[in-house]
Structure formats: C-alpha cells, structure tokens
Amino acid sequence: KGSGVLFAILRYLVLISVGFIVVYPLISMISSSIQSLESVRSSIRIWIPTDFEAKINFDLGFKLLDYGKSLGVTLLYAMVPAVIQIATCAIAAYGFARFNFKGKNILTVVLFLTILIPDILVVVPRMVSYANFDFLGILGLVNKLTGVDLRPSILDTVWAMYLPAIFGAGVRSGILIYIYIQFFKGLPKELEEAAWVDGANPLRTFISIAIPSSGVVILTVTVFSLIWHWNETVNTTMLLSNIRPLSYQMKYFEANLPVVLVDTSVDRNIEGIKNASCILFIAPMLIVYMIVQRWFIESIDRVGITG
DSSP: OOHHHHHHHHHHHHHHHHHHHHHHHHHHHHHHHHHHHHHHOHHHHHHSOOSSSHHHHHHHHHHHHTTHHHHHIIIIIIIIIHHHHHHHHHHHHHHHHOOOOTTTHHHHHHHHHHSSGGGGGGGHHHHHHHHHHOTTTTTHHHHHHOOOOOOOOTTTTTHHHHHHHHHOSTOOOHHHHHHHHHHHSSSHHHHHHHHHHHHHOOOHHIIIIIIITTTTHHHHHHHHHHHHHHHHHHHHHHHHHOOOOOHHHHTTHHHHHHHHTTTSOOOOOOOHHHHHHHHHHHHHHHHHHHHHHHHHHHHHHHOOOOO
C-alpha cells in the first residue's frame, strides 16, 4: 500500500513537471506582456510584476499588428482556404481509399512527395506561374497564335490562396489527405455496398455515408488546417506582397517597431510589447482549440495519429 502511494506521488510529480515545462512559455509570455520596463529591470519579483502596463503594451501590440485590418485579411485569405481545403482533401482521399484506377500508384508517390518536399522549394515556380496564370496552356497557345497575352496575374488576389485549396494542393494538404485516407480505409465497405445496391452513385455514397461517419477525422483535419493556415508565412509573404495577414505582421514585427514607438518619448518594455503581440496573434486559435480540445483529443485517439 505504501509503495502504491509513493508511486502515485512520483507520477503526479512527473506530470506536474512535464506540464510546467509545456506551459512555461505561455506563462512567461503573459507575465512579460503586462509588465512595465521598471518591473522588468527589478530583480525582486519574477512572475508577479511590481508595476503593470498591460493596457499600454496591448494597445501598442494592437497598433503594431494593425490588428483589426490584419485579422480581416487573415480570415479572408487564410481561414476560407483552410475550410475549402478540408472539403477538397476529403474528396481526393476518398478516391484514393476506395477506388482503383490507372496511375494510382504514381499519384500516391506524388502525394508523398508533396509531404516530403518543403513548400519553400516550389514557392518561386508557383510565383512565376501565378504571375502569368494559364490553365492547361490554353492562353499561352492563344498568345503564340495571335500575339495577344491574355494570361492574368493572380498575385495579391484571393485566388493565389484559393486555387491551391480548391484543387487539394494547399498548405500541407498531402498530410491532410493521408489522414483522410487512413480513416476511410477503416470504414466498413458493407455500408457503401448497401448504398450502391439501393442505387446510390459514388458521389451520393460519399456525401450520405462516408462524410456522416467521419466526424472524428474531419475535426482532426479541421484543427490542423486552421492552425497551419493561420501560421503560414511562406506563401503569404511571396504571393501576397501588398496584403498583410497577421502571420506576415508577426514575421516583420521588428521592422514595424520604430514606426509604432516614434510617437512616444517614454522608454517602453519592448519584450512586453512583443509578447503582448504574440498573445493577440495566438488568441483566436487558442480559443478555438480550447472549445474543441476534448473532441479533438478523442478524435486523435480514434484516428490513430501519434507523434
């Protein structure tokens, strides 16, 4: 009995220690974001500030990120493609999981290449393609025959972010498709066969049978897709040079600091302003995760994703 109590105490100590290591960056960020410069310089207290400047730090962080405008841009240019990608990746994955067709093995290799190849390696060819956008080379052929270049540039437009999502080639879409594939393979085929006997075509079977049975995997993919699009900086920087989502503003945070602080003659807690801006940036996704975290953890367990 004594050994059991000792084991329980050791287990809680380990869990508390690991939990503290995990949440330490967030605790430190919150503590720093509400301190004044004098409080930072003071060695009396570490976690509890001696002097608060939370409102000033968050107001400057809000101004630094141009939060209202940048949040709207992020919702339009990042969250909408994330939602589109959730649907298109499901369609692509269902085809991989349930149908045999010519070239399936080659396309499977291509799918894994999209996972293995970093996005930064293809962003320049993507920019060139989007600067003179041409679907299947049709407009390029017209240009050669008539000398009239009808190829539009879709850089700095919503289509630069929407088109990859529509065709299932958005931010880390290969991983999302693979997650869907593994789940669809585990669905009982008898349900779909029964629908086929009743006269349902593959599209109707997908909508009426596969999707209603895939709530757990859809939740998993939704969380991943939203967070990855929210934090995306490579495509937003290269393809949206004149548009500033929140991820872009955070990436070029240092360059905007002098512009914001030029109006004040008082020394400010720069680290506190940075951490306040970080909290403003992560807050929407943190709220989303707090709402769905219970179902998300359950879905991770049922889908079988580890690591």
